[in-house]
Amino acid sequence: MALAIHNLLETVCNPAGRFKMLDGIEVARDEFDDPVFSVTGKTTCFPVRWGDRSYVLKCFVRSQQDSKMVFRQIAEYLERVTSPFLVDYVYLSEEMLVFNDNGESYYTDVILMEYPEGMKTLDEFMDEACERNDIPTLTRLLQEFCRMAVWIINDGIVHGAIRASNILVAEDCSVRLINYESMRVPPMGSTRPTVIDNDNIVVANLALGLKAVLSDPSLFHVLKGDSMFRLPIVRSSLLPMFSEAAEKAGCAPMKALVEMLATCNHTLHSRSELSEVLEALSVDTTSVDVDSVRLTLDEKKEELSVPAASAPERLLPRNDLGKTYSWVGTMCESMICVQKNELWGYVNSEGEEVIPLKYKWAGDFDEGRAAVIETDAETYALIDKTGREILPPIYELVEWDGAHGVAKVSYEGLFGLYDRNGKEIVPLIYDWMGETANELILVRSTDGRCGYIRHNGEVAIPIEWDDAYDFEDGHALVFKNGDSFEIDVRGHRVA
Missing domain, CATH: 1.10.510 (Transferase(Phosphotransferase); domain 1)
Incomplete structure (x- = not known):
């Protein structure tokens, strides 16, 4: 049975301790004495102290047998790598005793990642x-x-x-x-x-x-x-x-x-x-x-500030908004992205906050959608102009392409495509995905092969190349079996 956040909190915050090895672990708390945690996908992360060092305790909310195997392999591999640029990363099997909502108890796996204090x-x-x-x-x-x-x-x-x-x-x-x-x-x-x-x-x-x-x-x-x-x-x-x-x-x-x-x-x-x-x-x-x-960026931000008969939108004078916000973007679809006190949100053409400043980062609107980063989990989401989440804040990357009406997303290292309403077009099956601005999207499979798909998810050119480049003027450079040559948009070799 899947675990809920409160099931994990009950264990992590239990002063009696419900760990096999991590006895005496202490979870970080905020000014209200509530435990601090963030949720990224299927993983809940708790800043903790154990002994005299700071760590992040990563717990799994839902069953992740395949992911757990990968995480275990990563931890085992990192034990063999010596570098001053890495932190300790330990996978602990059946370490934490949890109780689900039915009162059933069992031990679950966790990851303990060092998070050096003061960094x-x-x-x-x-x-x-x-x-x-x-x-x-x-x-x-x-x-x-x-x-x-x-x-x-x-x-x-x-x-x-x-x-x-x-x-x-x-x-x-x-x-x-x-x-x-x-x-x-x-x-x-x-x-x-x-x-x-x-x-x-x-x-x-x-x-x-x-x-x-x-x-x-x-x-x-x-x-x-x-x-x-x-x-x-x-x-x-x-x-x-x-x-x-x-x-x-x-x-x-x-x-x-x-x-x-x-x-x-x-x-x-x-x-x-x-x-x-x-x-x-x-x-x-x-x-x-x-x-x-700097001048070029400032010009882009100011280019809509000058009234023009042909301009459909007009940005408030930058100085007016600059008195309130530390960063002010350009107007896009009557929405202006702003930043204050490290938080991002949106105001309208009258300077009224229409989407609260609550994000770690926020992008401009395009065709009614914008990518944002949640403050706590630092994961990407896709929102509409009311602030409603079209895609939930669980992704490592969301790139919205308004021209083609698709959002490229990355989750646990795999890429896929969604439409403007959050409906899946391409499942999370690719190891890498290129720019969606191209008519044919370059993709790489998990076995390292490259090919091209359309924005509707259809494979346009088979995923069979050792490496490949984007199309330019109807041709793309590809590599196979040590040979390199150009192909056309049908996948045919160009003489």
Whole structure:
């Protein structure tokens, strides 16, 4: 029988203890003395202390036999990996005694993940450092982050869910990766994973953002608002400006990084080149003028503020909203995304809050839908213009494509598609999924094969390629059995 949250709370908060090994564990409590916890998918997480160290206790609300086996394999693999960039991650079988609503008792599995005391997530740490205009700290952070990224690329794990909320930073700027549930474990007898995830793109993107913010700390709030520190690649419209700024300053590593991101597909194939670029970036002292990036973003935010006879919508003067909110987006479908006190929500054209400021992050509306991140669980949801959840806040990623009316989602490392009403189009069966803006969507199966699907879920080109790229001008580059060539939209080889 499935467990409810209150069943877990009864055990975790029981002073008598209902654990086999974790005797004396203490759950964190808020100012009202209520236990602190978050729910991500089928997992409930409790910040706890055990002995003299801080951890996160991860409990399973529903039966997850397949997932439990994967989590156990991940924990066993991590025991063999030695790295200063990881935290302790232990899988404990039949560790916690629970009672369901029928009074039946049994022991269930848990995960105990170290969460070093005093460390903050990357975006929280940067927020504070940028607020202080602390250039030495940001310089050290870039160096430490690049060290970790180089390790991931050359000798490390395939984490599978690298993002700012899964990177912890200590006061001395040392960094740690957390939350390994989406990790790819190498097959038995192999020393390296068989599938290279998009981790390389994410660390490249974050490194570029760190370098830009180091040149102008106040830019962090603008880039954070535009999802640079949320999505696996910076929006393409900014890349040319970063490239121009890097070229003017003579910052070769930054320029090389921009070029790699601008030309990559779903992964950066030249991992050795990326490693060299990040090593060079970590010691580069070139000051880059990023004013052009700021001006461009500000222009985009202000472009609707000037009344025009042909304009269907008009944004309130930015200064008016700026008196109340620390970040103000552009008007999209009569809704304006705003931020205050680290919370995000929406106001209408009159400046009235129509969706409360309660999110960790929120995106612009498009065709009546917007992606948001829940504050506690830090998971994505899809909402309508009333704030109603179309897709619940359980996903590691939600990307809404209003033009095609589909939402690409990621859950426990697998990708699928939903329509605007939350109806499943493509189940969570793919290991990776490309941009839905393309007419044919590039996908990768769990066995590492690539192919293309339509927005209705139909397979357009068989999933049989060793690797593949997006279509451009009706052709796409594919790889098979050591050979590479182009195909057309029917999957036929181009002579």
